[in-house]
Amino acid sequence: MIARIVLALMMAAGTPAFAAEPAAQPPNRFAATLVPAERFEVGAMQVERHGKRGRPLILIPGLASGSWVWQSTARQFLGDYTVYIVTLPGFDGRAPAPGKQMEAAQRALTQLIETRKLVKPVLVGHSLGGVLALSLASQLPERIAGVVSIDGLPVFPGSEDLPPHQREQMAQSLARRMAPADQRAFAAQQQDYMRGTGVLDMARADELAKLSARSDPGAVLQYMAETFAMDLRSQLPRISAPVLLIAPYFEPDASQHELTEDTKKTYYASLIAAAPKVQVVTVSPARHFAMFDQPERVNDAIRTFLDAL
Template sequence: MFMPSLSVRPSFRRLLPLLLLAAGGLLAQPAVATEQAGTLSVQRHGNHGSAVILIPGLQGGPWVWQQTIDRLQKDHVVYAVTLAGFDGKPAPADGGNLFDRADESLLQLIKQDKIDKPVLVGHSLGGTLALRFAGEHPELISGVVAVDGLPIFPGMERASAEQRQAMAAQMQQQMGAATQPQFQAQSLAYMQKIGVIDPKLAAQYAPMNARSDIKASARYMAEDLVFDGRTGLKNANVPILEISPYNAPDFSTPPMVMSEVQKTAYYQSLLADAPNAKVVSVSPSRHFVMLDQPVKFQQALDSFLKSL
């Protein structure tokens, strides 16, 4: 193919940066460092400032935090992790408790990268993992932001350990038996009814959730239903911010009638054992607060980080 000489065509030289940008943003995108820490796949963004570790929820990946990463990397070193089996990453080949493996891998990441007291920011299941880590290793972190992630699955605090085990086993069997088309349909229905308010956002992000391994997703979900980390929070002597989403229409009909104030108080009760936990409600939003209300979410996160 004929390529005009740059010495003969100075106008082409001036256009070259624009052509490269149009071809894929090569000049606009900074390099992203990647590594592995135990079962975690890790992306590192930014090169100065205090550290923030972002942990997605069930079937999530760094895409959950894209706007957050764009904002934080200007003033922080951001580690966006992906749990094994999620977002196209291989599922763990051997057995063992996945929550334990994730906790050990977070510890490995902090040690191998010599991260000085990061803030853990977790969504949903990732928030639960962050709260658990705070109870076990409070001396290693500066604080936790849990985005609709709690020390026990909402509603399960009224069930016995045996009841939670039975429900988790049944759910894991049903969820793990789904075919790929069924899994994709379930992901879309979840995003439409629980994940986000905007149907366009649901259609955009549901396929990303569905990139995850079905059986690994079922295992993580089962462990989440069984887990009760409330008493462990007594050792979590770091600042904790719980972000509670609220969308009034979702709580207007029985049996889910609850005001925004009542839901905030309920979340606060589940965190009662934590010495320094605060709940902030963000509305109108559903489970993926950072997608429904990116500005309000970022304001809450920025305020927390500045308070440390």
Template sequence: MSYRIVFRAAALLMAVCAASTLHAATPSTATMQAAQAVQAGTLSIERHGTSGRPVILIPGLAVGPWVWKDTITDLEKNHVVYAVTLAGFNGTPAPSADGNWMDRADASLADFIQKNHIEKPILVGHSLGGTLALRFAGRHPDLTGGVVAVDGLPIFPGMERVSAEQRTAIAAQLKAKTEAATPAEFEAQQLAYMQKIGTLDPATATRVAPLNARSDQKAVARYMAEDAGADFRPELKAAKAPILEITAFAEQDAQMGPVKITQEQKVAYYSALLADAPNAKVIALAPSRHYVMLDQPAAFGKALNAFIEAH
């Protein structure tokens, strides 16, 4: 894969995560009744449910707990569910500029689990949240009971083909472009992404775009650059917990660069990116796009519950 193609892939990441501090109307029908949130380092965490196996939900870049509405409703009947928001997302204040923000999120989650004596939680993360969950399993194997990563990987697809220096350069360009975009550009970018990449349902795309746009623009740029420039695959070698990667597949979108791929080929590619994890499995839910839990809620819930019950 050429550097040019990889940069296009990275540009797609920018579109995925594009969000701003637009003064967009918040559709009340799209939000759920929020539980009382507590602050844990750079994380805001809601608790749902009263008993059962603990499950921690980590949404993707620029996303809030609302993306897990159906998942929380299902799981809270039999589990204690902790819904995480990263600082700067979903209308929350961005963290200070110090340090690596993904590292700080990781440390905040580990501290929260230990202080609250949460025994071997299942971590469920979407996109950036999936990346955070995977690296958490490698960094804190004794705190992790299992990981379900939803279209989130230890390295952004395509970036494994370039050097660390090239990844750093791409990440810097993404950050600069994201920070420089106007609110109008962000608005158009967010809606276009949700319509073409995020979901198969036009109504869902229209509903989700302004919700993502509530996030802090600079925070989105910062987390995005840290994710795009990183390779967390070596850290997976230390993971002890079982890992389930759920990827999206829609035949009309099945491209890797200029090449058309099958569902089996995409599963094999994701499996290769997770090869360092000693206990990882990849499945695809189709037809779906990046927001798998919104396009295939029943199939996603079934896969998630089966994983939790098995581990």
């Protein structure tokens, strides 16, 4: 979840930059390889369409992520659904949008639905993408059929009792403290995060870090600050669609905070309780990128949710 990202990046702020790598690098085994039926732009956001029949699914990656996050999920569902994978401005080699990043991303997602005349799409978001999905569903309650959020919550975990002005101040302070010196330092932060919080397998973590390091460091910090400053709990009652919140759980990590699988599920449920139709499920053992640690369990949970709509 986003709280882990902040903690991991704070710890990594003093990490030495990577040594120069050899010029020739083998292909990244987690890079996007699924060829879309169509690729197009919506504002500063890139969209890849897979499949051409069934209800639309809009897959929204999280912080510093691109379409490579959703390869397994897209393969699972493109036969029965029309899958749209978006890459947000500032991520995976794309230039940031001017102004506030979260607002620009939300405008682009709304434009995608409107210009493509998508009827009752389901929003599937990871982390920050889940936050965007919840926000969009609250603003377009009659247009959205369902929301799946993987480790993305309506309020920054641990900050739920902060007043708005203090939340904003802390957001700006965190962004300043975590600003990397250069792109190499940012890459080191990404490796540290992926190894400490992102996924269970260290070799996989290193490969994923190379992909997330393709994002713009300034945009990543701006997204983080804007997300930390948000509190969507008052907007949740407006969501008319069913919501599925998937909570990853890894006991060695959670035990440091005295969290069992049940207590983590209960805590997540308390933060999203204002949504009228919400279900919380846990996936274990998995870290923040649960779709890599437990792809079958995540896809099964999404499939069960979609079948019930």
